[in-house]
Amino acid sequence: MTEPTIFDLSSPGRTGVTFPKPDVPHFDLPDESLLRDDLPLPEVAEVDVVRHYMALSKYNYSVDGGFYPLGSCTMKYNPKINEDTCRLPGFLFTHPLQPIETVQGNLLLMYQMQEWLKEISGFAAVTLQPAAGAHGEFCGVLMMRAYHKARGDDKRIKMLIPDAAHGTNPASAGMLGMTVKVIPSDARGNVDLDALRAECDDTVVGMMLTNPNTLGLFDENIEEVVKLVRNCGGLMYGDGANLNALLGIVRPGDLGFDVMHFNLHKTFAVPHGGGGPGSGPVGVSERLADFLPAPLVGILEDGEEDIPPLYGFVTPKHSIGRMKSFHGHFGGGLVRAYTYIAMHGPDGLRDISNYAVLNANYLAARLRGTFKIPFDRICMHEFVMEGRVEGSDVRALDISKRLMDYNFHPPTNYFPLIVREALMIEPTETENKDTLDRFADALIKIAGEAKADPDLVKTAPHTTPFGRMDEVRAARELVLCCWLPEGYDSEQ
């Protein structure tokens, strides 16, 4: 079953839109070559376009369509009320360059969001600017560097990163020219304290730690880890990707972290997947507060009894500057996340984490007898198991593909790297027990198939519009286009 491309549907002379006669004077282009008539733009009617993309959209699998246990991605259900609030005209029809007096409601929302994120995380100050998680990391590492520089300490070049870290952590440090030192995990899935101790010296910028880590485990020695890094003059960076396990229970700021990014699109129900939009605010401790990106939202004039304060923009004393044009992903991220936090309230937020952790532990308990779970102890919001079955040569990838036949989105594959044939499963709090049971049943059934009929699993999926993709060819042959621009050399 294949869907033709929009180019295949083209027929010369067919039109989608008929333009009215121009009502502005004719103007000749100074350079005619700016207009090209050699581009093979498809000629289709509106109905052709709608049906084509409607057909393609039906191939899609989304969290509105089914269970999506993609580890470390927190693919929770996104309440539809968020869609109503972010489309309120007062939010939708404002421009970031409007005078602040005319957008006080928007600024109040941003100010409140900064305050809420401070309260949730235990940090002293928050910027809402970064566009997504990795951008937040980059922002955080910039501040760490600025902090050391401001103290005249130029020899700090080393960033400590556990082997369980998200790949974005070493990438963020590497982009700023730092040397990454990988710290191994110990047998219980914690940071190996001896290995950490050996790297702690006066060249350490800091440590980037995800807690709970990508094994879904809360580091049992977290206080000792923080102490070691702080004692050698380093700063603690927290990767907030797994914050969904901690809301209302643990505050990274209280643990001694200096900086952390939030993934509003994970923890606070902003739709994601397919590349965006993310939103990656960053919280910092007192020591880094002066280095935050500018501008932040602040109170310019205090209010009185019946007069609200005047909100506006303020610049921290040693700001690293702007991270993004304008003020972050306002409608797409901030308004939705604000709605979600407001709808839940403090007790509701704590429930989110309690149920996220309960769901993950329930799934782990159901699967423990069938699949090996290395570093097996009470997990947080996700867990990692080995996607292989004793006596069969099926791999994690095969099991994932077969799950699609049971109408589930596969878990994260082959990450973290420290687990063989890793399948990282994060059910989130929004799934009920029936769904978790159906998912566990499917995996247990697939384990049986892996032994009884391994080819069935190795050639899956069988029920999707397309079967097993050629991933090797997809990664090696990067030319997807049916039409190449003149002079393009595909051999280059």
Add this chain to the structure above:
Amino acid sequence: MSNTPSNLQYAKSDEWFDPATGKVGISDYAQGQLSDIVFMEITVGVGDDIEAGQAIASVESVKAASDVMSPVSGKVVAINEDLANAPENINSDPYGEAWFIQIEGGDGSGMMDAAAYEKYCEERAH
């Protein structure tokens, strides 16, 4: 069962070193774990002095991206320029066509021999 030639020395991080030629590559076990390799890049140049444990290349498969470390210290005297254009050779011929770099002055005596490496691989399989 992986192929483990007896004339080579092996590192815990799954690289091999040939004491006779000074060539370095990754083991058959390592390529099997990585599965189909789609990209590779050598990150050192001829004439570089390198330390044991230093990253010399990165390898990307459909599963994962990993660094390849030099198992020995020494001077790089040759790199396999062709390998980047045919990374699939790492899967098909890990000890032949798919050598990564050649090192002068490397001492592999502290590394595992084939028997010890085979045992090490087997332990990790469980």
